[in-house]
Amino acid sequence: MSTSSCIARPTATGYTGIYVHFDGAPSGRLPLLLAAYQHRFARDVEAMSVHLIDQVAIAWDELGTDLLDGAPTSLFKALTGGERWPSREMDDVITSDGSPLEREVITEANSDSLSWGYVLHPVGIEVISLYAADRGPIVGWNTDPRTRFSDHPSLWHPGQPVPATRPPRTAPPLATPAPTSTAARPATHR
Helix, strand or coil: CCCCEEEEEECCCCEEEEEECCCCCHHHHHHHHHHHHHHHCCCCHHHHHHHHHHCCCCCEEECCHHHHCCCCHHHHHHHHCCCCCCCEECCCCCCCCCCCCCCCCEECCCCCCCCEEEEECCCEEEEEECCCCCCCCEEECCCCCCCEECCCHHHCCCCCCCCEEECCCCCCCCCCCCCCCCCCCCCCCC
């Protein structure tokens, strides 16, 4: 079963974007998009938007690990387990009347059959649970792609904190305490 979503850019009234058929839940989609922005697209949201939204003919079947090109090996392995698969456009769709398939632009007006929306803003990714809200919170572009995000739709509301279930450990491991000396210490005076 697929978790359908859209990748979009903001407009004056909402958003406009493209359909993505598989793996649209935040736990999978956000790490891929954050890492792609930070590495493959060198923090250029417009270049990322053009690639993901404008250069696809009909829609995406699946977004692949090619979006992680340029990411450090350790990040690639953390996000994919070392597996590689390509992004794939939809090319096997047949219309009921045999006419050529046309690109369907996804907007806030026609996204009600989708599960999730990801709007690529200059400051981060707006995550919209299309089951629960018409807008959502924004995940900043500097967020560590290894963060684990919740897939529970009711947690993604505007004005609420981003629902990360287990953020990555960012602090270095605790240092081992230095061994204590058995020699006598001088007395302290108060």
